[in-house]
Amino acid sequence: xxxxxxxxxxxxxxxxxxxxxxxxxxxxxxxxxxxxxxxxxxxxxxxxxxxxxxxxxxxxxxxxxxxxxxxxxxxxxxxxxxxxxxxxxxxxxxxxxxxxxxxxxxxxxx
Amino acid sequence: xxxxxxxxxxxxxxxxxxxxxxxxxxxxxxxxxxxxxxxxxxxxxxxxxxxxxxxxxxxxxxxxxxxxxxxxxxxxxxxxxxxxxxxxxxxxxxxxxxxxxxxxxxxxxxxxxx
Numbered sequence: 001x002x003x004x005x006x007x008x009x010x011x012x013x014x015x016x017x018x019x020x021x022x023x024x025x026x027x028x029x030x031x032x033x034x035x036x037x038x039x040x041x042x043x044x045x046x047x048x049x050x051x052x053x054x055x056x057x058x059x060x061x062x063x064x065x066x067x068x069x070x071x072x073x074x075x076x077x078x079x080x081x082x083x084x085x086x087x088x089x090x091x092x093x094x095x096x097x098x099x100x101x102x103x104x105x106x107x108x109x110x
Numbered sequence: 111x112x113x114x115x116x117x118x119x120x121x122x123x124x125x126x127x128x129x130x131x132x133x134x135x136x137x138x139x140x141x142x143x144x145x146x147x148x149x150x151x152x153x154x155x156x157x158x159x160x161x162x163x164x165x166x167x168x169x170x171x172x173x174x175x176x177x178x179x180x181x182x183x184x185x186x187x188x189x190x191x192x193x194x195x196x197x198x199x200x201x202x203x204x205x206x207x208x209x210x211x212x213x214x215x216x217x218x219x220x221x222x223x224x
Contacts, residue, residue, distance in 0.1 A: 031210060042112070042200060043153065045212040088153065090213075098143070098166055100153040 004091050006101030014109050019076040021104035023089030032072045033090040034063060035100070043088060043100075046074075079108045113137065116201050116216035124224050128189040131219045135182055135203030141165065142184040143213060144176055145200040153200065159184055160207035188221070196223045 005024045013019050023032065031050040035043040047056055049065035049072060056063045060083075062075045072091070076083055089101040113136035121129055135142050144156040155168035159178035170176075173191075178184040188195060198218045204211035 033212065035213075042215040042217050043202075043213075044112075045214065048210065048212065050210070092210075098155045098158060098168060100145075100155070102152045 004089070004099060004101050006089055006104055008104055009102065010105050010107070012107045012109060013079050015081060016078050019079050019083070019106055020073055021087050021089075021106075022071065022073050023091060023101050024071045025091050027070070027093060029069050029072075029091045029093055031092050032065060033092065034072075034074055035088045035090060036085050037088065037103075038085040041085070076106075079106070081108050081110055084108050112214040112216060114201060114203050114214050114216035116199075116219050118219060119217065120220050120222070122222045122224060123191060125191055125193060127191050128187065129191065129221065131186040131188070131199055131201075131221075133184045133186070133201030133203075133216060135184070135201075136214050139203035139205055139214070140182065141204045141207045141211070142178055142182070143202040143204075144170075144184070144186050145202065146197045147200060147218075148197045156186070158207065165207050191223050193223050196221060 007022050033048045034046040037043045047063050052069050053067045054065040060077045064073045086103040086105045088103045115134040117132045141160045143158045145153045156170040157176050158166040162178050173189050176186045198220050200218045202213040202215045204213050
């Protein structure tokens, strides 16, 4: 079955430092979504990547999809305290849309 | 506001009891998903419905069941509750059941078993 690893599990950064989380799959993905869950909140959809090698940017956030469509990353430039939360990848195969990665919990130290 | 409504927000009950969690999807969404999130854990997929029919099952216990009604709202029934069932239960909805559909999550129901 599909195996997805999201690393790191936790990350503490000083405000202003960069942050990256990685999502790695053992199987080729059809697409991948990213979600953010603030402390005490619910997951919120950030973006979807579909094409091999795709790169998308949202202000300070850069999302990449690997050439082999087996891995993806989310990079935040110059973190702010508002970036605090857990970032989940949701890799998708076949027709289903059901699995979430284990998440990376980001703490930003002011 | 995601447009997904979950009730109740909090539920406290005892072991052995049965509870029902309710979810109203976003207007126009036909697919509903249920997830369990234990303390500091990830999102465990339980079950998905599409337009009233069960579409996919995850790691849902036999003590748990769900359904989606003609008006598209969904209910998750949890019975013979155990301490380990204490968790945050999220409902999410999407336009249809296929991939490429962003899921919109409700605020969740926090279930505490005493």
